[in-house]
Each structure stands twice: as C-alpha cells, then as structure tokens.
Amino acid sequence: MIEKIQFNRPFVTGRELDYIAEAERNNKLSGDGSFTKRCHDWLTRKSGSEKALLTHSCTAALEMSALLLDIEPGDEIIMPSYTFVSTANAFVLRGGVPVFVDIREDTLNLDERLIESAITERTRAIVPVHYAGVACEMDTIMEIARRHGLRVVEDAAQGMMATYKGRALGSIGDLAAYSFHETKNVISGEGGALLVNDPALVLRAEIIREKGTDRSRFFRGEVDKYTWQEVGSSFLPSELIAAFLWAQLEEAERITSERMAIWQRYHTLLEPLEARGPLRRPIVPNECQHNAHMYYVLLDRTIDRQHVLDELKRSDIFSVFHYVPLHSSPAGQRYGRVQGELEVTVTQSERLVRLPLWVGLTPGQQDRIAKTLTDTVS
Numbered sequence: 001m002i003e004k005i006q007f008n009r010p011f012v013t014g015r016e017l018d019y020i021a022e023a024e025r026n027n028k029l030s031g032d033g034s035f036t037k038r039c040h041d042w043l044t045r046k047s048g049s050e051k052a053l054l055t056h057s058c059t060a061a062l063e064m065s066a067l068l069l070d071i072e073p074g075d076e077i078i079m080p081s082y083t084f085v086s087t088a089n090a091f092v093l094r095g096g097v098p099v100f101v102d103i104r105e106d107t108l109n110l111d112e113r114l115i116e117s118a119i120t121e122r123t124r125a126i127v128p129v130h131y132a133g134v135a136c137e138m139d140t141i142m143e144i145a146r147r148h149g150l151r152v153v154e155d156a157a158q159g160m161m162a163t164y165k166g167r168a169l170g171s172i173g174d175l176a177a178y179s180f181h182e183t184k185n186v187i188s189g190e191g192g193a194l195l196v197n198d199p200a201l202v203l204r205a206e207i208i209r210e211k212g213t214d215r216s217r218f219f220r221g222e223v224d225k226y227t228w229q230e231v232g233s234s235f236l237p238s239e240l241i242a243a244f245l246w247a248q249l250e251e252a253e254r255i256t257s258e259r260m261a262i263w264q265r266y267h268t269l270l271e272p273l274e275a276r277g278p279l280r281r282p283i284v285p286n287e288c289q290h291n292a293h294m295y296y297v298l299l300d301r302t303i304d305r306q307h308v309l310d311e312l313k314r315s316d317i318f319s320v321f322h323y324v325p326l327h328s329s330p331a332g333q334r335y336g337r338v339q340g341e342l343e344v345t346v347t348q349s350e351r352l353v354r355l356p357l358w359v360g361l362t363p364g365q366q367d368r369i370a371k372t373l374t375d376t377v378s
Ligand SMILES: *Cc1c(COP(=O)(O)O)cnc(C)c1O
Pocket: 056, 057, 058, 059, 060, 083, 084, 086, 087, 129, 155, 157, 158, 178, 179, 180, 181, 190, 191, 192
C-alpha cells in the first residue's frame, strides 16, 4: 500500500503545551499577558516595525486596518482579485469598494504598472498581497501611494520571515497583517498580527483592538481609568494562543530554513519538466527573499488541471488549487469594481496547482510527487 501524502500537516515544535501550562500556572488566560508581550517584542524586533499587536486572525488585523483608516461607504481600495476573501471583506464591512486590478505574470502579485489607472477621487488605500511570501514591487507601490495621498496596507498573511530589498514584509506599508492560521508557516491554529508602521496610528490601534477602550494605557498607568474612546471590537487572542505561538516564534528560523530546503528540492526536481514545456515553476525576483510558504506550478494551457489533480489523488497525493478570483465570485461582483480585463488573473488562476509543502515532507515523498506529476503531464 502506498502511503498517503497530505497537502498540509501543521508543524508543532513540542513546547506549545508546556507554554500553555505555564500560562495556566501564571493565572493569566485572557489576552495581553507575558506570552503576548514576548510575541510582540519578537515581532517588532524581527520586522523592524513600530508596533506589533497580536490578533485572533489575519482577517481581524485587516478589519482593524479598515477601522484605523476610517474607511467610509463608497471609499475605494485597490487590491488584486487573485487573493483570499479577507483582503476584500475587511473593507467591504465598512462600506468600502474593492477595486480589483490585474496581477503580474511572473509573481502573481498586484501589477504595480496598472495601479495608477485605477485611482479615482474616492481611492483611499492600496492593499498589496505578497503571494507565496514573494514581495510585491513595494518601492513603486509606496511611491504611487505617497504621490496620490493613499494609505498602503500590506496583506502579509503569507509573508512573515520574507524580505524585499532586505526589509521585512509587513514593515513597509502604513499597516500590515500577518496570519498564524494552521496553513501558514508559523502557526497558532487561528491567529494573526497587525503591524503598525505609522507611529501616528499606534495609540488608536491599541484602542480599536481593546473594544474601543484605552485599557492598554490604563494598564501602563498612563490614565487613571479606562473608558470607551471609539468604535472597536475584541481583536486580541487569549494568552493560551499567545503561549502556543511563542513556541513557534522561537523556532521560526528553523521552520523557514526547513521549508526552504523542501521548496528548493521541488525547484530542482521540476526543472527538466519546465524545460520541456508542460509547466512553469515559481519566479522569485532578485530583490525578494521569499519564505517558502508555497510551492506551485503553472500548467500549460493545453493541460487539463482537474485531470492532473485527479491523477495525483489516485496516487494518494493531495494537491489543491486556489483562488477563485474575487471579481468572478458572487460577493465580489456585488461589492467590487473591476479595473481593466484581469486577463492574467483569469488565465493564471486556472493553471495553478499547489504541491504539498510542510516540515517533515521527505525527499522520498517529494520524488514520488515529482514523478507522478511528470508522468501525468508528459
Ligand atoms: C491566510 C490568508 C488570509 C487570512 O488569514 P486568517 O489568519 O485565516 O484570517 C488573508 N489573506 C491572505 C492572502 C491569506 O493567505
């Protein structure tokens, strides 16, 4: 019997439960205890960001961003259609209108050359998504934003431990969101963080995260009581989640380097196949250091993707595709606007196959995946 190869297997370091037990012994289970503080310090040190705040998801961090930027009904937010729903949802919740712009052929990231043609008087922000942990062309995007007085929110859900020209993803825009969902590199089941890079937004970010109160300032002794300051919600995770996450952050370097080795091995194994034409491998621009979040291939247009996925599954290899472009989804059509043809979005999203990538995937398993893929598309 051949062994089944799962698409994803959440990695645990082994210390998660010890730290959760420690949080319990500390009698501190709600948020913003010592584990949360350790995570905050690690994230700001590692990213160089002004402030990091744990949230219960990347979705929550994006929703906080929309609140922080005072997004109002009718405001337009430029983003790719080729992304996860949360990128758009966060702004639609405030009445904002996602304006979908096409992606680049090479990185599948927002095409910076098309951003300016999408800007109108209602445009408020640009949301670059660092797909597969490969950075968007941030210098150009930041320059466009400054020239037009727009904010930039990095959806860095997949981007922790990756850099652009040596700068951490998440530290470049005014705001940024990380995800620690179990499908990401560093995990806490569900989890995320908001990175605040504009110092002027720090205090309000704390308030919005704590149900709209200045409780954080109260705990620091800066005010003598805490009160309702503005619209907010409960965006912070419990200490139990922060304790789990701390065990992962301690090992973030090792997790990244093990994933990089697996990524590189796929890249080498599939080189001959790319040379023969049935697929192309990921392209990483020189100025981007990625984090091996994902290994995908783009099948030639003549190859039936569902057939490839079925054949892999018949060999007990579980692969997936994503995303159904937001502009073609029911809610995307209802709430969004499309700029241009989105030709690259449509064609690339129909060709993409993600291969299993998790810490513990063996060279033997990778050989089997590459061989099955080769046999299927040849
Ligand atoms: C995973 C992901 C999210 C959502 O992250 P959660 O932590 O599950 O809320 C948002 N955007 C992108 C691009 C993602 O990959």
